[in-house]
Amino acid sequence: MSLESQLLQYLISGLTLGSIYAVIAIGLVVTFNITGIFNLALGEFVTIGALAAISLYAAGLPLIVAFVLAVIVAAVLGALMERTAIHPARNANATILTLVIITIGVGIAMRGASLLIWGTHPYTLPPFSAHAPFTVGGATVIPQSFWVLGLGVVCVAVLFAFFEFTYLGKAVRACVMNRTAARLVGVNPNRLSLAAFTVTGALGALAGIFITPITFATFDMGFMLGLKGFVAAILGGVTNVPGAIIGGFLLGILEAFGVGLIGSGLKDAVAMLVMIVVLLVRPSGILGSLHREM
Amino acid sequence: MKHRNLIFFLVVLACFLALPLVIKSGYFLGILVIVGLYSIVAIGLGLLLGYAGQVSFGQAAFYGVGAYTAAILSGTYGWPPLLALAAAPVIPAAVAAVIGRPILKLRAHYLVLGTLGFGILVYILLKEAVGLTGGPSGYTGIPYFRAGGLVLNSDVQFYYLIWCLVALTLLGAWNLVNSRIGRALRALHGSELAAQTAGIDTARLKLKVFILSAFLAGLAGGLYAFYITFVSPSPFDFHASILFVLMVVVGGASTVWGPVLGAFVVVGLGEFLRWAVPLVLPKAGGEFEIIFFGAILVLVLLFRPEGLLGHRRGGRLESKVQKEAPQPCSR
Known part of the structure; x- marks a missing residue:
């Protein structure tokens, strides 16, 4: 494989990963904007969505029905967590720090529940379309x-x-x-x-x-994905959605090249290094001062 | 008050001295040793969380760096164990001194994420620096701990060594919080701005407590390395960091004793669950007990944010000034 096609390969896997990070980061940014807290349990919703879809699909439901139901399950769990x-x-006047630690507690409880329900085995889903992988400029692309x-x-469009x-x-x-003022x-x-x-x-x-057919799903897949969603959100400045999307892709590409090289x-x-450096050097994110709000 | 505390302390001390005469089982003594190690880490974190009002989700990293420092210096470089143990708290404290000032500028979420990220980074480095640490399969070849002619290799000996150190740490922490620095810390916890106005260098104070907490975590790590005589990265992952915070929160961050009680509760509960849950669910494997730890963390923060030993004293983890405006009553 030539160097160019190798780099192209890294770019493609970076964009794929980045897309996932961006979607997670959007969720984080929206929650942060409305509630003022980071939901550190977020990664566990990624896990539960994937594993629930797998179980429902294995139970004989059509793929699309399994997806929809799994997303609904995660949404209901999200609502349950909030309530x-x-x-x-919040009603007890907890501080922001307490609230963040609470989301961590909810997260590890959910991870433990996933472990009890699904065990430690990796699961997978079939790809959504049955095309064979093809090559572009020497790099392999999976559908x-x-x-x-x-x-x-x-x-993003929605x-x-x-x-x-x-x-x-x-x-x-x-x-x-x-x-x-909004309340007023x-x-x-x-x-x-x-x-x-x-x-x-x-x-x-x-x-x-969406990521499961590529990477497999395990009970602990979510924590790192969630954390990387945070890194993407922080890269983008935490409060703005376009920033989170750019941050997601940037992180995905950085990671893909990091792995490759x-x-x-x-x-x-x-x-983690990207997160710490951004937090310490430019806490407002790379786009921080450009976009103040949405 | 001081008198009563002293008597209480002596009674507890006597109980601890007598305990190995009653408990002969190596399993229970082993658990008590681990509780002692965690207590040392948790006391340090308690000072940081309950008095300085800062959180660290990277405490397991300092614990791990301490353990590997002791292991590598005594194993690879052949340092005398006593010297290696003395170095174990110094390296994490130095790391804390370097990263402390920028990282403690972060607030609330960012402090949680920054310390969590630091902890994961150190964990990955311990796993990947195979030449130095032995990588994921661990580091073997740690000699027995010896000081002079005395070789420490039994549970009972480690029990006495570690609980003596816990007692010293407790006394030190108790002295600290009842000193001028302790009053400054409480002022900082109440309101950073007010503390600054009163002439307290809050950044410096936070940094000092952070370094102290890393020092204690490193000391516990060094003792752990000599107790187990084998270290691998897995006890130092982010789960461990979360457990340390859980110990402090459950026991009560604003008391010196609280974290020790928290260590007992968390370790005891973990052992109990590992015994009890498979009786109900035979297929359960892995670290399923985290489901209960997560739930307990949430429940304690919701219903008893001051911890088991704490007294209600208003805002616990952060000053009230930094709180958001209260919620509306509209529905």
């Missing part, structure tokens, strides 16, 4: 990559339409700009917080389902 853990803590990229594009054209979307943007004009942040956790759960599940053992180290 049982986040909402009561599932297009599905993943497509998911990223669709999520969110854009949501924020631009719907009442709820505008309410969210109002909440982002000024929580108190009749926006209910409580209900938005519930919606945010539900949507984040669903987005996480989607990401998990340094070795796969340090793949996760690349992401």
